[in-house]
Structure formats: C-alpha cells, structure tokens
Amino acid sequence: MNEMSPLKSTSPRAVAANNFAYMPGFGNDFETESLPGALPHGMNSPQRPAYGLYAEQLSGSPFTAPRGTNERSWLYRIRPSVKHHQRFQSFKLPAWKSAPNAADQELSLAQMRWNPLPMPIGETNFIEGIRTMTTAGDVFGQAGMAAHAYVANADMVDDHFFNADGELLVVPQVGGLRFMTEMGVMEVQPGEICVLPRGLVFKVELMDGSSRGYVCENYGAKFTMPDRGPIGANCLANPRDFKTPVAWFEEKETPCRIIVKWCGSFHVTEIGHSPLDVVAWHGNYAPYKYDLSTFSPVGAILFDHPDPSIFTVLTAPSGEEGTANIDFVIFPPRWLVAENTFRPPWYHRNIMSEFMGLIHGQYDAKEEGFVPGGMSLHNMMLAHGPDATGFEKASRADLKPVKLENTMAFMFETRFPQLLTRYAASLDTLQDNYIDCWTDLKKRFNGTPEGDWS
Ligand SMILES: O=C(O)Cc1cc(O)ccc1O
Numbered sequence: 001m002n003e004m005s006p007l008k009s010t011s012p013r014a015v016a017a018n019n020f021a022y023m024p025g026f027g028n029d030f031e032t033e034s035l036p037g038a039l040p041h042g043m044n045s046p047q048r049p050a051y052g053l054y055a056e057q058l059s060g061s062p063f064t065a066p067r068g069t070n071e072r073s074w075l076y077r078i079r080p081s082v083k084h085h086q087r088f089q090s091f092k093l094p095a096w097k098s099a100p101n102a103a104d105q106e107l108s109l110a111q112m113r114w115n116p117l118p119m120p121i122g123e124t125n126f127i128e129g130i131r132t133m134t135t136a137g138d139v140f141g142q143a144g145m146a147a148h149a150y151v152a153n154a155d156m157v158d159d160h161f162f163n164a165d166g167e168l169l170v171v172p173q174v175g176g177l178r179f180m181t182e183m184g185v186m187e188v189q190p191g192e193i194c195v196l197p198r199g200l201v202f203k204v205e206l207m208d209g210s211s212r213g214y215v216c217e218n219y220g221a222k223f224t225m226p227d228r229g230p231i232g233a234n235c236l237a238n239p240r241d242f243k244t245p246v247a248w249f250e251e252k253e254t255p256c257r258i259i260v261k262w263c264g265s266f267h268v269t270e271i272g273h274s275p276l277d278v279v280a281w282h283g284n285y286a287p288y289k290y291d292l293s294t295f296s297p298v299g300a301i302l303f304d305h306p307d308p309s310i311f312t313v314l315t316a317p318s319g320e321e322g323t324a325n326i327d328f329v330i331f332p333p334r335w336l337v338a339e340n341t342f343r344p345p346w347y348h349r350n351i352m353s354e355f356m357g358l359i360h361g362q363y364d365a366k367e368e369g370f371v372p373g374g375m376s377l378h379n380m381m382l383a384h385g386p387d388a389t390g391f392e393k394a395s396r397a398d399l400k401p402v403k404l405e406n407t408m409a410f411m412f413e414t415r416f417p418q419l420l421t422r423y424a425a426s427l428d429t430l431q432d433n434y435i436d437c438w439t440d441l442k443k444r445f446n447g448t449p450e451g452d453w454s
C-alpha cells in the first residue's frame, strides 16, 4: 500500500494531486494501490473485485510474446474502458501527421536546422500544440517514428488522450509537464523525459505556464534499455533511475472527452466522467520518467571520439539486430580527456537519420546557430559535422582535460529516412543559411605532411 497524504480533489475518495510518488526500476512487475485492499492478491480476476471495481487487462505485447518482451498490466477501475470508448466521431489535429505522409511531405534532401518554435498565441493544450516535423516508416506497418515539437499554454482539463499508433517519448525543453495518466501522475521537468505507452489514457497540465519541447512517437516495438556489452552491469542509464508513478485516481462525474489517435487519424468521444479512474494496478506495462542527469556517460579515456551509441538512453529495436527502429541518444555534460584527438564529433555520413534538439546550453559540434529549443535534421547519408568555427577551435585546442558543462542535446536516430512535413519545410524558423556554417572549411592539403595550418 502506498503512503499517500490525505485526499484532496474533486472527490473525497481521490488521492491528493500534489503528493505524487514513484516506484524505481525499468520494466519491473510493479504493484500499487491507492486504497487499501484494492489490489487482488494471488489472482487477477476475482469474481467481485474489492470496492466494486472492474478488472481490466491492458496488453502492450501479443499474449504469446516471449517472456522478455511480454508486457501487460491489470487495472482495477471504477468503470471499464469500454464505458469510455463509445460513439467516436472524427476529430481534427491538423498539425499532427503520421507516416506515410505522402500528401504533405517535402523534399528533405538537405541538412536542415530550425530556431525554436514560437509560443502559441491562442489557447493551445499539449495535444493541440504538437507539430510534426518529420515522419519515418509506416504507422500501419508499426515501424518507424515521427519527430514532433510541441508548444502549449493551456491545461487539458476535461480532455484526455490516448495514442493507439505508438508510445510517446516526451522531452520537455521549457516548462514542467504534469502527466495525469490512468496509471498515476508524473511531473516531468526540462532535463527529464517520460514515456507514455501505446494506449494509455492521459491528460497534461502545465506546471509553469507556456511550455515547449519535443516528442518522439514510436510506431514500432517499445523502447528498452540498450545492452551494455563489455561495459558491464552498470553505467549509462541505470534501471533504478527510471520512475513509474503509483496508482492515482479521481472520481469526477462531469462531462469529459477522450481523443484517440488511431492509424494516423483522430477521433473523439464524450463521456460523463473522468477516465482517470484506476484505483489500483499491477504489471509491467506502465509509464515512466527518467532524469537525464542520472545518465553515467562512458567514453574515450585515452584517444579518439567513439560513436554516439555510447550515449544511448533507450533503444527501440527493429527486429534486425543492431539496427534500431529508434535510438534515443543524449549528449550530456562530461569530461573530454582524449589525447592527440579531434574531440568534437567527426565529419560523417550515416545510414541512419538523425533528428536533434537542444534542451539547454551549447552543443560541441556547433559553435553557433543551434540554440536551446532548436532542431536539426541530418538525413540518411547526408554529410555533416562540426561547423567551420568549431573545427578551427578544436583543431588548435590545447588538449588538457576539459569539462563540457552546461549542455544537454539529444538525438532521435532512426533506420528510416525522415521525411519533412510541409509545416517543417515552410516554418519561418527554418535557417536558410544553415549549410553556410561549413563554407569556411578550408583546403589544408598542400602536399606536405604537415598540411597548411596558416
Ligand atoms: O551529428 C551529430 O552531431 C550527432 C553525432 C555526434 C557524435 O559525437 C558522433 C556522431 C554523430 O552523428
């Protein structure tokens, strides 16, 4: 039983909304109840669950998935979800696109970079504020992803949402977000991320007013922790730093809506009560959050610049070993100590497609132009690397140990090409001079082994 403070909400029986607790661990089999005795023991489906609750299974994998990837939770709720999912009508969220986005895509064969999206002027909640930048793969085939940015200035009050098309990895950049979900409440600040499983009902409140950030919508197999190989049993992201909320419910008997994303289109249904009515649950299919500052980077401690896969927080497998549907990678503060080494990222061309964002500070491959809240896209096989100023600086730097501080960039990297939405291609914040950052890279070859460093 969770230790919770006295009840304070629309219902005398709901759990206080300002004292949220979390359970540590990644993919654990959790159990949690917000009323004593609400969770059945030793079985899932008693003839009459305590408190008159309904038992409901939420499956995140096929019933017969192997043990390591088999995910489901049992929810004990005031009304079964079938009472929430009735008479759907079409709903419009025109800025949220899905792959394949044939009618709306733009040629994306360019290195691209954007300044941050402006905050919205009209009232905009989290789901209304989602603007798709790129789509990749195919939502119907359950492969690929979409990279979205969001801007929001309003709470979801009576509106709730679930996404049947994939899980959502949310990366706040400005403003904390409070995710009130069926399975509990998560408060997520910039510098933290959270994952909302496919099908989970939630709404979002803004903790600090106007908010901005990024969302990766994963159409494929769920994010999991990468294997560490020879690194061993510790470092990178550690399982105990992932936090899943304890059960929380409200008993709100006033009109609410549920908006659903399903195969790329949106639908709405009206119900007479809150769908956030799960009093207790157990299982391993659940939302979680993670504080990026708890990532323990492991890197080169003598020479050279390793591949960025060393900074993978979460990976969504594609079925082909070593070829991720999506890798979620961060570039956290760290010591740079490599000797006789060009320390920033090397110039490269990559079969994977890289969408990047900056949560705060400065990114070491770009001296200017990549600002917090900004985005960049380096698509499949398109060359990129440090800008000319960064190259110059790093090539001449005194290679003493240096701490890279005040920085937190991230990458959504996918095996699929990322196709731009028309929205992304026509944004005012698209930098039309991005490729000029490489113009001043000089020819230094002059036939001598030293090259021309004048
Ligand atoms: O392109 C980028 O900035 C991301 C990146 C960083 C790095 O250290 C190595 C490869 C890579 O794609």
Ligand SMILES: [Fe+2]
Binding pocket: 348, 350, 354, 378, 384
């Ligand atoms: Fe790259």
